[in-house]
Amino acid sequence: MAREQLSSAAYSWHAFAERQDLAAALAGHVAGRLTDAIAERGTALLAVSGGTTPAKFFASLSSIPIAWNKVTVTLVDERCVPVSSPRSNAGLVAANLLQNAAATARFVPLYQEAESIGDMWEAADSRMLRSLPWPLDVVVLGMGTDGHTASFFPDADNLEKLLDPSSERVVFPVHAASAGEPRLTLSLARIVRAGFLALHIEGEDKRKAFESAMASQPRKPIRAVLDAAERPVEVFWAP
Numbered sequence: 376m377a378r379e380q381l382s383s384a385a386y387s388w389h390a391f392a393e394r395q396d397l398a399a400a401l402a403g404h405v406a407g408r409l410t411d412a413i414a415e416r417g418t419a420l421l422a423v424s425g426g427t428t429p430a431k432f433f434a435s436l437s438s439i440p441i442a443w444n445k446v447t448v449t450l451v452d453e454r455c456v457p458v459s460s461p462r463s464n465a466g467l468v469a470a471n472l473l474q475n476a477a478a479t480a481r482f483v484p485l486y487q488e489a490e491s492i493g494d495m496w497e498a499a500d501s502r503m504l505r506s507l508p509w510p511l512d513v514v515v516l517g518m519g520t521d522g523h524t525a526s527f528f529p530d531a532d533n534l535e536k537l538l539d540p541s542s543e544r545v546v547f548p549v550h551a552a553s554a555g556e557p558r559l560t561l562s563l564a565r566i567v568r569a570g571f572l573a574l575h576i577e578g579e580d581k582r583k584a585f586e587s588a589m590a591s592q593p594r595k596p597i598r599a600v601l602d603a604a605e606r607p608v609e610v611f612w613a614p
């Protein structure tokens with residue numbers, strides 16, 4: 376596969392004719408990395424994104440027989456809505472990934488109903504997530520046509536903090552008009568230390584948006600992730 380070298384970031388481009396072929400290939404890569412992590416440290420930590428893209432990938436991954444009872448799954452980001460909401464990423468993961476062989480995985484959500492997003496953030500950042508077996512072994516990102524990834528929306532009111540590669544924070548609250556509802560997102564600092572960092576995008580619009588983000592200024596959030604990533608990002612794309 377073509378490996379593109381950018382001024383300060385590298386990525387590998389994996390193109391597939393069919394979305395189902397991409398889903399199976401990405402699932403195979405992720406399952407292999409999780410198995411390697413379990414062999415190396417007895418556990419594996421996976422963070423996945425939500426949205427409309429990952430369902431086929433989740434279904435493929437859920438059927439692969441690895442030691443799921445040694446895998447902890449969390450989210451790259453979450454909409455601050457109840458898990459019963461159709462907007463919930465936790466609900467999407469429960470219905471599509473934590474099924475079949477993967478049903479025995481441990482799931483740790485970002486969102487817990489609380490008085491305010493500030494309370495949610497403190498709860499997510501401190502108690503629940505700090506006890507996970509960091510660093511992330513596998514992260515699967517999505518991307519919007521505006522170049523956002525995770526909940527790093529270009530109009531987020533705290534974007535500089537979200538993208539700070541030296542942040543000690545695990546999770547940040549996000550308020551952005553383009554995001555719809557308030558969000559919680561893993562910090563860039565936690566995402567870029569992953570052993571395997573994949574970007575899953577589909578369609579011509581997102582291919583063009585990715586190419587534009589790689590070439591243009593001001594820097595889009597997806598480019599900030601590639602620039603800070605400790606390893607080349609593996610981009611999986613299908614038309």
Ligand SMILES: O=C(O)[C@H](O)[C@@H](O)[C@H](O)[C@H](O)COP(=O)(O)O
Nearest residue numbers: 424425426427428517518524525
């Ligand atoms: O909660 C979310 O929405 C995701 O984590 C977000 O980062 C997503 O990956 C992109 O917005 C692409 O979303 P689509 O797959 O719906 O295009």
